[in-house]
Amino acid sequence: MKPLPWPDWQEDLLAKSQQYGGETLASHTWDVLCRLADLYRLRPNLADLAGGVRLWHCLYWATFLHDFGKAAAGFQRRLRGGPAWSHRHEVLSLAFVDAIAHDLNELEQRWVVAAIVSHHRDAPEIRELYPAGLRKDPLSDLCAELQPATADHLHRWLGECANPWRIELGMADVVAEISPQSHPIDARRIRYWLSVYHQWVDILTAAGTATTARIPGILLRGLITTADHMASAHLQRIPEPIRHSWQAVIPAGRETYSHQVASAGASAQHVLLMAPTGSGKTEAALAWALGDGSNPPARIFYTLPYQASMNAMYDRLCGLFGNNVVGLQHGRAAQALYARFRDGEEWSATTVRKVQWEKNLNLLHARPLKVLSPYQLLKALFQLRGFEAMLTDYARAGFIFDEIHAYEPERLALITGLMRYLRRHVAARFFVMSATFPTLILEQLSDVLDTPTIIQATPDIFARFRRHQLYLRDGELTDPAIITEIVTAVRDGKQVLVCVNTVARAQMVRDLLMQAGLSDEQLILIHSRFTYGDRNRLEQTIVERCRSDSARRPPLALVATQVVEVSLDIDLDTLYSDPAPLEALLQRFGRVNRRAAKGICPVYIFRQPNDGQGVYGRHRDPEQAGHIVRVTLAELERHHGDIVDESAVQTWLDTIYADPLLREQWLTAYQNISRQVEQIINGLCPFQSDAQREDEFEQMFDGVDVVPACFERDYVSLLVEERFIEANDYLVSISKQRFAILRSQGKVRPAEETGQRRVWVVQTPYDSRNGLSFGDTVIDPDWS
Known part of the structure; x- marks a missing residue:
């Protein structure tokens, strides 16, 4: 709906070509302002991070002017199918800053100019296109593109509509009235405003500039580009944050645990949660994020290490909050979404459009709750294009990190470096959870989160989740007698989890089980080397047949690699596993007797192969390769035949990481990357992305x-x-x-x-x- 007054006198000016909707300049500008107002309502306190400048005031007036340069004759011809235009419309928009500059202080003028000129291109590109000091200034040709009558119409629009629109949008409290004054279009004035912009960029990029001094520029550019992209994508409104109280996330009829209540009560704090797998850690995390529902975070990010666990968590949260609330973002999210949206159809253009729209919503930072990989978050740290919008979306957000132990020390150092930056500079909150935290990791997290609140399940909860009896077995799980044992268990009606460390080994075990008499119906194999289509079907089949509340639980053997370790809500009857580090083994245990409703279930760990199989503890020295596996096995020998007391597992882990070689390897790897992350953060500067770092980012995968x-x-x-x-x-x-x-x-x-x-x-x-x-x-x- 058009606001009043409306600039009917310039309805011939376009902002988009027919290919992209054919919108008029006034309509597009109004849409961008509407999305800016949505962002203001979503994060009304964001100005607190802007260093005392009137953030929303500057953004409103910059947004009103940001596309005025599209009125250039050459640009209008281009929108109607004419030849390419060699100039930048946002630079021409600077010609209208003089109309409002008299009511802005010097700092605000700089902010308005920067928001206008940076909303499409980085500063170095603008500097290269319009270099200073040339005998014939290219800005003169740019100004000649704007006809005097057209400029008059734009000044009239600014004078008659800008102040009433700020009231219509509900922004009058944060956007002050300005009395626009008409000024001639002058290349010298554009050059002046460009110099103001470039001087600010030079200050921000100078060595020794404090990180806090760069945050306002990041927020400024992040907000205007987000609003512009949302409007261009025709997003009608930004979805509201989740306003449920924490009790809404506890399944009906299921007991509420004390660590869930404690998590809800700590919603304003950084939290580390230790609780047994299956004891409602996910619900605890959501309870922390939501609190009593009165002050919901603008965004909730739920991070997981594996695509299988991300897909499963997406399904779980959609069931809780609805598909329109939850987003999914990882390298193969489109495949996962397509498999869920197509509803049995072989192919549907409608489904493809729905998947594409879902991807757009994630790129537009529109979903209130997003399930994603930490590596998606790290794109901002590597200063990839659009990083300012990413960091702005993380401001005052709630971050849930599930199973933090799953990351190698180098990756963990990247993640914790980002945590530290977001905590210090954009007021983000963090909830980190695991069944156990080795003291080594606990120390790093406590430092990064500045002494977070530590919540542990009570001793009686740990006692109630004594559900596994640990047995170490000689030889390997591929030995003929063990294969026969697994087949017998399946024929006796059991669901058996067989976890191995490599894909080739998983394929071999499946073949051995087939040869020993199991049918296709009694066997499921899951690893990363399936096509993405087959992988999605397998994940959904596993959850359907093995989830803890499944009405029909047919006997089977699930042969899997690490892809089942984290957050899959499945519940099998027993485990046969290759040796691995204790953290990984505990996650494998957690897929067996998940709800502790089956009494005590056996979990079998084999003593061989103990070399890490090229997966754990890689090292140039063969004597040191797999050292973590051997140290883990030595600790497990002390508990052979015991019922696993999960409250004591912390001590097991600390004993393992007290090994001098392990501790040295871990700390050296972590600290080396931590120093590099600090250097990256010191160079994180608005208005210029870093294409070279894209290669560094890709090398992580x-x-x-x-x-x-x-x-x-x-x-x-x-x-x-x-x-x-x-x-x-x-x-x-x-x-x-x-x-x-x-x-x-x-x-x-x-x-x-x-x-x-x-x-x-x-x-x-x-x-x-x-x-x-x-x-x-x-x-x-x-x-x-």
């Missing part, structure tokens, strides 16, 4: 997408039809090391007829039961 040769024709056909999401269902992620080996063996070649896409085909066997097979013994860990 040890994966290459490939297409099994058997699917090449299907994959290419879908690409030709522009059915990209479905095409990606045929991709498999393999490690860079494995890719290099296959390439050296001549088993990798480019896919045919894929246009601009660089896609690799691997000529190795694939089937929907085993995934991609390589037929050799090269180490291939599974960390997806």
